[in-house]
Amino acid sequence: MEDMSVERFAIAQFGIRLGTRLEGEHARECLLAALRSLPPGGQLVLTLEGLEVLSTSFSDEMIARAYQVLVSGELGNRTMVIETPQLELAEGIDVKLAQRRLAMLCRAAGTWTILGFHTPAMDETLRLILEKGTTTARELADELGLQMSACVNRVARLAQLRLIHREKIGMKGPQDIYELHSILQT
Amino acid sequence: MTRLTIETIDDLLEYALERNASSIDLRDVRFMDPYALLLLELLLLELGDRGRRVEVKRPGPTAVGRWMTAMGFDAKGSIAGTPLRDSASALQPIASIDNERNVGRIVDGFEQRLAERHPLSETGRRSLIAIMIELFQNIPHHSNADGSIEDPHGIAAMQDYKDSLFLAIADRGIGLNGSLALRSGYEGMTSRQALRSIFDRGVSRFEDPGRGGELQRIARIVRSWDGTLAVRSGDALLYFDDKGGDVYDVPEFPGLQLGLRLPRHILGIGMLES
Numbered sequence: 213m214e215d216m217s218v219e220r221f222a223i224a225q226f227g228i229r230l231g232t233r234l235e236g237e238h239a240r241e242c243l244l245a246a247l248r249s250l251p252p253g254g255q256l257v258l259t260l261e262g263l264e265v266l267s268t269s270f271s272d273e274m275i276a277r278a279y280q281v282l283v284s285g286e287l288g289n290r291t292m293v294i295e296t297p298q299l300e301l302a303e304g305i306d307v308k309l310a311q312r313r314l315a316m317l318c319r320a321a322g323t324w325t326i327l328g329f330h331t332p333a334m335d336e337t338l339r340l341i342l343e344k345g346t347t348t349a350r351e352l353a354d355e356l357g358l359q360m361s362a363c364v365n366r367v368a369r370l371a372q373l374r375l376i377h378r379e380k381i382g383m384k385g386p387q388d389i390y391e392l393h394s395i396l397q398t
Numbered sequence: 399m400t401r402l403t404i405e406t407i408d409d410l411l412e413y414a415l416e417r418n419a420s421s422i423d424l425r426d427v428r429f430m431d432p433y434a435l436l437l438l439e440l441l442l443l444e445l446g447d448r449g450r451r452v453e454v455k456r457p458g459p460t461a462v463g464r465w466m467t468a469m470g471f472d473a474k475g476s477i478a479g480t481p482l483r484d485s486a487s488a489l490q491p492i493a494s495i496d497n498e499r500n501v502g503r504i505v506d507g508f509e510q511r512l513a514e515r516h517p518l519s520e521t522g523r524r525s526l527i528a529i530m531i532e533l534f535q536n537i538p539h540h541s542n543a544d545g546s547i548e549d550p551h552g553i554a555a556m557q558d559y560k561d562s563l564f565l566a567i568a569d570r571g572i573g574l575n576g577s578l579a580l581r582s583g584y585e586g587m588t589s590r591q592a593l594r595s596i597f598d599r600g601v602s603r604f605e606d607p608g609r610g611g612e613l614q615r616i617a618r619i620v621r622s623w624d625g626t627l628a629v630r631s632g633d634a635l636l637y638f639d640d641k642g643g644d645v646y647d648v649p650e651f652p653g654l655q656l657g658l659r660l661p662r663h664i665l666g667i668g669m670l671e672s
Contacts, residue, residue, distance in 0.1 A: 231505065231531035233539070234498045265524050267531045268615065272608040280608075300521075304528075307615065312608045 216291075217254040218397060221246050223274070224262035231265065236273025243278045250290050253377070255395060260296040271304035276312050276328075282374055283314060291374050291395045294318035294327065302327055315373050317395070324396070326375075334375075337366045341376050342394045349390065367392060402427050402434040404628045404657045408635070410434075412649040414441055414452065421453040430462050432555040432566035433628060433657030435469055439492065440570050443551060444652065461487065469555055489515065490556035495567075498538040505530045508556055515558060519666020525619070526563075526665060530554075532612045533567050533656060541571025541653065543580055543603060550653065562625075562662055568655040574631040577603045589632030590645050597629070597636055616658075626659035 223230065226239045247256055258275065260266060275294075282292055296302045299320035309316055309328025318327045324342065326335060340355060341347055353363035367390070371378040377393040399406060402424070413419050422438075430438075445452050457463035468488035490511045493504050509527055512518065518526070537552030550571035557564045575592035578584040580603045587595065595601040597617055602610025613629070617638075620627045624640040633650040637643045639659075662668070 227502075229502065229505070229527060229531075231528075232498050232501050232535045235502070265527045265531070267528050268612060269532060269535060276608050300524075307611070308608055311611060 216395075216397065217251050218257060219246065219250060219254065220257045220259055222259050222261060223266070224260075228263055229265040230263065230270040230274075231267040233269045233273045236270040239270070239274040240278050243274060244281060244287075247278070247282065247287050247290055247292065252288050252290070254290050255397075256290070256292045258292060258294050260294065260301045263301055266301055266304050268304035268307050272308035272311075275305050275316075276308040276314060279309065279314050279316060279374075280312060283372065289377060291377075292316065293395070296320050299325065315375060317375060333366055334370060337363070338370055338375055341367075341370070341392055342396060345394050347392050349392065352392070400426050400428045402430040402438070404431060404433045404626065404637070404659070407434040407437050408648045411437065411441060411651055414445065415649055415651070418450075419452060421455060423455045424457050425455050427457050427462055428460070430466065431657070431659075432469070432557045432564050433568075433655065435466065435471055436492065436553055436555060436566045436568035437630075437651075437655055439471060439553065440551065440568055440653065440655070441651075443570060469557075489558050490554075492553050492555045495534050495537045495552035495554055495569075496550075498535055501531060501534045501538075504534060504554070508554070512556065512558070512563070516662075516665075516667040522665030522667070526565075526660075529616055529619070529658070530565070532616060533565075536612070536654075537567070537569050537571070540577045540603065541569040543577050544572055547571050558662075558667075560662075562659045563665060563667070565658045565660070566656065568653065570653040573652060573654055579603075581605065589634035590647075593629065593631060593634050593636045593645055620658055620660065623660060623664045625661060625664070626657070628655075628657040630655040 221243065226235065250256060279292060281287060282290065294302055294305060294316055296318060302318055302320065306327040313329045315326050315328040315330045318325050326338065336356065337352060340352060349360065349363050349367050353360045356363065367378065370376045375395065377395055378390045379393065380388050381391045382389045399410065402410065410422065414422055465487040468491065470491035490508050495504060505527055508530060509523065534554060537550065541547065541550035541552055550569045552569040554567045573589060574596055575587045575589050578587055578592050578595060578601065597614050600611035600614040604610065617627055621638065626639040629636040630648060631654045633648055635646045635648045637646060
């Protein structure tokens, strides 16, 4: 896995009280342009520093909808995470990602958490991958005491949500073998 | 009638709309809340559109009469250009909401007037701003979503009381069932069904799963604060306070009208001695 390029994107550049969908629509265009300008595999850290209010409507229009584009695969294997001084500022993002059945990693006051739609099974698997940095589905299945197929499904969902990187390293019979990577820089 | 409020304004609406009243006598009114004031404003416009000439007998030089003037209400039923300011009573006069681009500026104005009178806690301020943004932008988003209304006349006002803060938002648009009817599968709903779909299930007129849910969330917040919420659309009113609530039948009236009574302490504003 190559070193990933990490860029920061401050939402406060659009104002400190971000409210309407119209404002969010404009901000989304800028966010998508920033994502497209990243090299393949790059990561955008979306920071909420300096914001007073981030409404649910703005959160949906700017962030959740941009994340939808990311998850669709249109932007390759780029990733995006949130960084916020207070978790309460990201509440609107949490709500709207959940409505869209999306999830993002968020660092609030130094602690990583998951915003949006997530299940205890997803949390358990993701936390183990983040902890290990790099692993395989086989290793995860052993450590979590899961059937291989259940583990593969969990991992596929996390990769689809851009919460982990999945790198094909070979094949075993008809099945692809992947190495799994945390999207967080150590 | 001595009190014109969320709880009593529908009696006046019924009298004016259904009994063909030639005058509205407010001379005995001693208290009026912003929700009732906005509905009165819209009622006069509605009666005018129906070709009805109705005389309004105002409360006179009483506290409520001065407050109505300071809030920008005039007897002709239109918003006065420059409302008189009465620092002893009116907090935020009636403001017009006609364009999403103006929502941020209007919210700033409301917050500034409130902050001039009361220091708010940081959390209270953030919550109130977020609620206002969502409710105010609903007017340009939904009140004329089908383009059938010439002037949805979106308005908002705010008032502080010794134990609460009262925010009212109203329009004369297509209402909740009119908005939901634009979505396939939601046509032909009654106002009651539309209120239930929006507040119980977070439905909106959009298929997009990210849209909708804001009113449901605001209702949840108000409930958790032991506040009061009234949402009136068509011939149905969703009303709850700290003792409970339900959806009630009310006289048919166009558009959507909302009233929120929030306990002052939630916003970090001290309670006043009675």
